[in-house]
Amino acid sequence: xxxxxxxxxxxxxxxxxxxxxxxxxxxxxxxxxxxxxxxxxxxxxxxxxxxxxxxxxxxxxxxxxxxxxxxxxxxxxxxxxxxxxxxxxxxxxxxxxxxxxxxxxxxxxxxxxxxxxxxxxxxxxxxxxxxxxxxxxxxxxxxxxxxxxxxxxxxxxxxxxxxxxxxxxxxxxxxxxxxxxxxxxxxxxxxxxxxxxxxxxxxxxxxxxxxxxxxxxxxxxxxxxxxxxxxxxxxxxxxxxxxxxxxxxxxxxxxxxxxxxxxxxxxxxxxxxxxxxxxxxxxxxxxxx
Amino acid sequence: xxxxxxxxxxxxxxxxxxxxxxxxxxxxxxxxxxxxxxxxxxxxxxxxxxxxxxxxxxxxxxxxxxxxxxxxxxxxxxxxxxxxxxxxxxxxxxxxxxxxxxxxxxxxxxxxxxxxxxxxxxxxxxxxxxxxxxxxxxxxxxxxxxxxxxxxxxxxxxxxxxxxxxxxxxxxxxxxxxxxxxxxxxxxxxxxxxxxxxxxxxxxxxxxxxxxxxxxxxxxxxxxxxxxxxxxxx
Amino acid sequence: xxxxxxxxxxxxxxxxxxxxxxxxxxxxxxxxxxxxxxxxxxxxxxxxxxxxxxxxxxxxxxxxxxxxxxxxxxxxxxxxxxxxxxxxxxxxxxxxxxxxxxxxxxxxxxxxxxxxxxxxxxxxxxxxxxxxxxxxxxxxxxxxxxxxxxxxxxxxxxxxxxxxxxxxxxxxxxxxxxxxxxxxxxxxxxxxxxxxxxxxxxxxxxxxxxxxxxxxxxxxxxxxxxxxxxxxxxxxxxxxxxxxxxxxxxxxxxxxxxxxxxxxxxxxxxxxxxxxxxxxxxxxxxxxxxxxxxxxxxxxxxxxxxxxxxxxxxxxxxxxxxxxxxxxxxxxxxxxxxxxxxxxx
Ligand SMILES: Nc1ncnc2c1ncn2[C@@H]1O[C@H](COP(=O)(O)OP(=O)(O)O)[C@@H](O)[C@H]1O
Ligand SMILES: [Mg+2]
Numbered sequence: 001x002x003x004x005x006x007x008x009x010x011x012x013x014x015x016x017x018x019x020x021x022x023x024x025x026x027x028x029x030x031x032x033x034x035x036x037x038x039x040x041x042x043x044x045x046x047x048x049x050x051x052x053x054x055x056x057x058x059x060x061x062x063x064x065x066x067x068x069x070x071x072x073x074x075x076x077x078x079x080x081x082x083x084x085x086x087x088x089x090x091x092x093x094x095x096x097x098x099x100x101x102x103x104x105x106x107x108x109x110x111x112x113x114x115x116x117x118x119x120x121x122x123x124x125x126x127x128x129x130x131x132x133x134x135x136x137x138x139x140x141x142x143x144x145x146x147x148x149x150x151x152x153x154x155x156x157x158x159x160x161x162x163x164x165x166x167x168x169x170x171x172x173x174x175x176x177x178x179x180x181x182x183x184x185x186x187x188x189x190x191x192x193x194x195x196x197x198x199x200x201x202x203x204x205x206x207x208x209x210x211x212x213x214x215x216x217x218x219x220x221x222x223x224x225x226x227x228x229x230x231x232x233x234x235x236x237x238x239x240x241x242x243x244x245x246x247x248x249x250x251x252x253x254x255x256x257x258x259x260x261x262x263x264x265x266x267x268x269x270x271x272x273x274x275x276x277x278x279x280x281x282x283x284x285x286x287x288x289x
Numbered sequence: 290x291x292x293x294x295x296x297x298x299x300x301x302x303x304x305x306x307x308x309x310x311x312x313x314x315x316x317x318x319x320x321x322x323x324x325x326x327x328x329x330x331x332x333x334x335x336x337x338x339x340x341x342x343x344x345x346x347x348x349x350x351x352x353x354x355x356x357x358x359x360x361x362x363x364x365x366x367x368x369x370x371x372x373x374x375x376x377x378x379x380x381x382x383x384x385x386x387x388x389x390x391x392x393x394x395x396x397x398x399x400x401x402x403x404x405x406x407x408x409x410x411x412x413x414x415x416x417x418x419x420x421x422x423x424x425x426x427x428x429x430x431x432x433x434x435x436x437x438x439x440x441x442x443x444x445x446x447x448x449x450x451x452x453x454x455x456x457x458x459x460x461x462x463x464x465x466x467x468x469x470x471x472x473x474x475x476x477x478x479x480x481x482x483x484x485x486x487x488x489x490x491x492x493x494x495x496x497x498x499x500x501x502x503x504x505x506x507x508x509x510x511x512x513x514x515x516x517x518x519x520x521x522x523x
Numbered sequence: 524x525x526x527x528x529x530x531x532x533x534x535x536x537x538x539x540x541x542x543x544x545x546x547x548x549x550x551x552x553x554x555x556x557x558x559x560x561x562x563x564x565x566x567x568x569x570x571x572x573x574x575x576x577x578x579x580x581x582x583x584x585x586x587x588x589x590x591x592x593x594x595x596x597x598x599x600x601x602x603x604x605x606x607x608x609x610x611x612x613x614x615x616x617x618x619x620x621x622x623x624x625x626x627x628x629x630x631x632x633x634x635x636x637x638x639x640x641x642x643x644x645x646x647x648x649x650x651x652x653x654x655x656x657x658x659x660x661x662x663x664x665x666x667x668x669x670x671x672x673x674x675x676x677x678x679x680x681x682x683x684x685x686x687x688x689x690x691x692x693x694x695x696x697x698x699x700x701x702x703x704x705x706x707x708x709x710x711x712x713x714x715x716x717x718x719x720x721x722x723x724x725x726x727x728x729x730x731x732x733x734x735x736x737x738x739x740x741x742x743x744x745x746x747x748x749x750x751x752x753x754x755x756x757x758x759x760x761x762x763x764x765x766x767x768x769x770x771x772x773x774x775x776x777x778x779x780x781x782x783x784x785x786x787x788x789x790x791x792x793x794x795x796x797x798x799x800x801x802x803x804x805x806x807x808x809x810x811x812x813x814x815x816x817x818x819x820x821x822x823x824x825x826x827x828x829x830x831x832x833x834x835x836x837x838x839x840x841x842x843x844x845x846x847x848x849x850x851x852x853x854x855x856x857x858x859x860x861x862x863x864x865x866x867x868x
Contacts, residue, residue: 035644037592086831092643096590097787097830104780104823108816165395171383172392178343179379181363182372184396184441221775225655228648232641262670266659269652273637276649280640 002136007258008251009133013143015243015250016150017212020205021227022234022242023154024198030237031170031194032088037099040224041106042199046072046206047215048110051119061121061211062145069203076199080192088191103220110217118214121207146208151243153201158239160197170194222265229272235282244283248275292355294319294476295340295371295445300349300359302332302339309335311500312349317445317493322467322477324487324508327497328520333480334376336497337447340478341373342366353445368396370444374451376480378434380422387418389433393440400442401473407436410466428459435463435470445476452483464490484516496520552699556692564691568698568763570801575702575756576778577785577797579749582709584783585792586721587745590643592779593650596634596657597627597750599772601757603661606767609679611666616675616683617697620758627754631747639739639746651775658773672768680765694763701759705752710794712748717741776819784826790836799838 021043028034036042049071053064083102087094129141161167173180173190180187209215209223230249234241249268256267275282295317302310309332317323327333338344340351342363350359353369361369372393380389390407408415411432417425425433431451438446452460460483467490471477481487488494488508496504496519504511504519555567576598584590601623608614608622634653641649662670684690712718720741757778761767771777781804789800807825811818833840 033643035648037644037647083827083831092588092590093584093791094830094834096592096644096647097783098827100592100780100783101823101827101830104776105820105827108820108823111816112820165391168384168388168392169395171388172381175381175383176379178363179375179381180392181343182341182367182375183392183437184364184367185392186362186364221651222655225648225652228645229652232645232649262659262663266656269656269659272652273656276637276640 002134004258005137007254009137009139010143011251011254012247013139013147013250014212014254015230015247016143016147017205017208017246018226018230018249019150019243019246020153020201020208021223022230022246023157023239024201024205025224025227026231026237026239026242027157027201028194028198029231031174032191033174034084034088034095035099036084036198037096037224038103038106038220039099039198039202039227040222041103041110041220042072042075042202043206043209043223044110044215044217044220045075045106046199046203047121047210048114048119049203050121050207050210051114054121061123061207065204065207068207069200072199072203072206073196076195076197076202077192079199080195081188084195085188085191103224107217107220114217116216116218118216119210120214121210123211127211142211146212149204149208150246153204154239154243157197157201161239166193226268229268232282233272233275235285237286238282238284241282241284241286248283293317294321294354295478296352297336297340298349298352300336300339300346300351302335302344302346304335309500310339310346313497313500313502314349315495315502315505317476317478319444319476320471320474321493322471322479322491323493323495324491325478325480325495325497326482326484326487326516326520327503329482330499331497332500333497334449335500337373337449337478337480340366341371341447343373364396367441367443368398370398370442371447372438372441372443372445373447374431374434374438374449376449376453378427378430380425380430380433380437382421382423384422385419386414386422386425386433389422389437390414390440393437394442396441398442402439402442404440407439410439410469411436428455428463431455431459431463435466439470443475445478446470447478447480449480450482451479452481452486460486484520549703553696556695561691564695565763566805568695570805571698571702572756572760572763573782573785573804574798574801575705576753577782577789577800578706578709578794579752579756580779580782581786581791581794581797582712582745583749585786585796586713587742589742589746590647591650592647592775592783593638593652593654594749594753594782595773595775595778596650596654597631597753598757598760598778599654599657599661599769599774600627600630601754601759602761602767602772603664603667604754605758605762606667606673606675607664609675610673616679616762620697620701620755620762623758624751624755628747628751631750632743634750635743635746639743654773654775658769661772662769668768670769672766672771674766675762694759698759698763701755705756706794708748708752713794717744721745784822786836787826788829788836790838790840790842791834793836793838793842795838795842796836800836803837 025036025039028036046068050061050064050068053059053067054061083098084095087098123142126141130138131141132138161170169185169190172183173185173187177187180190226249230242230245232245233248234243234245248271252271253264253268257264293316297313297315299312299314300310301308301312313336315323325333325336335344339346342358342361342365346359350357352358353371356369358366358369381392384392387404390404413429414433414436417429422430422433435448435451451463464486467477479487479490491508494506494508494511495502496516498519504515552567555564559567576594580591580594604623604626605616605619608619609616614622638646638649638653667673680690684693713721761772785800785804786797788803789798790796807822811821829836835843
């Protein structure tokens with residue numbers, strides 16, 4: 001019994017990480033209908049940026065966020081301004097194929113720079129710290145921090161979307177680009193800000209990913225898929241939905257792995273496909289109007 | 290004579306290969322109300338979109354306060370002091386009424402219009418400020434769209450068919466507020482298919498027909514016959 | 524009314540020349556076993572497989588607007604089915620290739636039922652998830668070596684043909700034949716009633732919908748047919764390789780990234796595009812593959828540049844410039860002045 005409680009708890013906590021993968025994806029889809037195939041590779045890029053920052057400056061991973069987050073945001077802004085804005089329009093293919101090309105570039109660029117060796121960020125003593133929740137049920141400090149950060153990130157995005165001028169600009173641009181321009185909004189800048197924000201979240205996710213497990217240049221696509229599955233499970237356009245989606249995905253994987261180690265990923269995918277079959281709009285779709 | 294606030298000089302405008310405006314010229318002086326009338330498809334909206342920077346003229350130019358703005362992007366034109374109330378109102382459905390007004394003031398110039406002044410002008414909006422904009426009636430949406438445009442404190446307000454689809458009593462109510470707006474020193478271009486309404490509200494009238502100016506003159510000097518000739522092209 | 528009558532013409536002068544050229548090229552290629560060495564045959568057979576895969580993906584994405592990044596699901600499925608049929612059920616490899624098509628088509632129906640619930644780019648990632656599921660399931664099949672894969676037993680390889688040379692010739696001709704059949708089927712499909720509807724979808728989905736064409740039905744048919752072809756090509760690819768593993772069979776790089784690259788460079792939404800693209804891709808591979816990962820990086824960059832600055836690909840540029848058309852596909856509207864042209868029913 002407590003064994004299963006432990007399993008489910010681990011799943012919930014890892015779900016926070018998946019929710020962060022999902023939030024960045026969902027954000028840019030919401031603002032500009034762009035699905036970024038390179039999203040997972042950008043998460044891995046953030047992990048490598050964190051690796052360099054921690055190694056060269058001797059910072060611990062959590063402190064390195066102070067540099068990694070702005071660096072990734074800047075990359076996001078530039079990427080959107082210089083490249084991705086050119087792909088937006090009625091045609092589906094250009095954004096899809098350009099971000100697909102970008103994914104290949106990032107993967108192979110990282111391979112060229114860092115080789116295929118597995119890396120990991122060392123967070124020191126905190127990595128082994130655990131709390132006992134109840135008799136036989138333990139949580140690690142790091143997974144707990146990661147989950148709390150994920151909840152904070154999503155709450156923050158929700159606030160930003162509905163309580164700030166930037167969020168208003170995001171929603172207005174998403175509604176009607178032409179009229180948004182009439183309001184003095186430079187939509188190219190608004191889109192670039194959305195991508196910057198998305199990659200800021202990606203940076204946080206990347207650092208936690210790198211602390212939690214080994215990473216190498218090839219693991220990006222799987223992170224994209226996890227994020228995507230969490231988005232669809234939660235329901236398009238809903239920030240809190242992505243958290244629920246991430247948690248469901250995390251728990252499914254944990255339960256699958258408990259049954260048979262080879263079933264970890266499969267169980268997650270099957271949960272996603274099951275939701276798609278019975279409730280394609282997701283569990284918490286945004287009610288429009 | 291002093292140079293006009295807006296000087297549209299012989300512009301040609303295109304949708305792809307299709308030419309919608311042919312050498313259209315128009316002037317608006319400071320504090321003046323100008324009406325642009327014409328049948329459906331005459332090019333009225335195209336003219337306003339070109340002035341507002343949503344489209345760029347392929348020939349001719351648009352001067353505003355003496356500055357050429359024909360190639361400026363729409364978000365830049367707002368900063369010069371031109372605001373458009375688009376045809377069909379086009380409020381942002383994801384935003385509340387007040388957010389729609391606030392976003393109109395996203396790039397505010399200094400000037401008299403504030404949230405409070407808009408609510409004074411259209412009190413019903415104050416009552417509904419926190420509701421989604423989609424919950425407003427057509428007339429209220431039109432008020433919100435005008436308020437949203439005013440929030441940027443424009444020098445020139447472009448109104449595209451504000452009477453479209455509204456009951457006559459609502460139209461009269463909205464038109465009754467226009468003098469208050471002009472009293473703040475704004476100039477107006479009113480695009481209407483409703484000729485009587487346009488003539489009442491304006492000093493100068495331009496009539497567009499198939500992308501060309503077919504008639505222009507002072508509202509009180511034009512005869513009914515000359516207008517209907519220019520309007521219908523008969 | 525108008526003084527102009529119109530008639531729809533299928534063939535153009537350039538396309539008539541094109542057909543002669545195509546037949547001549549085919550003859551030369553069919554005789555390759557008599558003029559080429561082993562290396563050349565292997566390379567050509569591999570190229571045919573990519574022409575076929577890219578043409579199928581082109582049909583899916585370029586014509587039906589179904590941008591899938593998960594076609595490796597069907598490549599791998601075909602490969603695994605062949606290995607299973609040969610090793611476990613003792614079926615002859617050539618028969619196994621024939622079986623791979625219809626079985627994949629049947630599997631494609633429930634897959635489509637799920638993935639078609641996702642729109643646009645999300646559909647793309649959804650197809651990828653399906654491919655991942657296939658890969659994970661394949662690695663659970665212990666009779667086929669689980670996660671590490673399996674080779675075709677020598678006895679079965681020999682059962683195909685007594686000598687290695689005979690086997691290689693056989694596979695070469697098989698690859699050529701399969702690719703020609705796939706291309707011919709695509710051309711026939713595009714020239715059919717459905718083809719016009721497809722072009723309508725490509726050019727304007729909204730208009731196609733409002734014209735009442737059963738867009739979803741046509742898309743489903745295309746999806747299933749493409750799975751059919753892709754799976755047969757996949758079976759042949761792994762018959763040639765003689766070895767299969769989940770990672771090679773369901774590789775997103777090999778069966779999707781390269782295929783997309785080929786199609787985009789050559790010209791998406793054009794039948795000639797994948798052929799041109801395959802030639803360029805192999806030329807690049809032969810010259811740049813020493814660069815390792817840098818070569819893939821260059822490939823990604825080239826794809827982006829082409830997508831943004833020459834979205835119709837190389838063939839698009841050529842066709843626009845010279846009005847060329849190798850295969851009589853686009854119906855040309857020929858306007859001829861005529862007196863008193865009446866309305867046609
Ligand atoms: N987005 C567009 N694309 C192509 N043609 C357009 C577009 N918008 C308007 N037109 C054409 O331009 C002409 C002028 O349209 P418009 O300026 O909207 O007329 P009005 O506002 O006077 O009714 C019409 O013939 C119309 O069909
Ligand atoms: Mg109009």
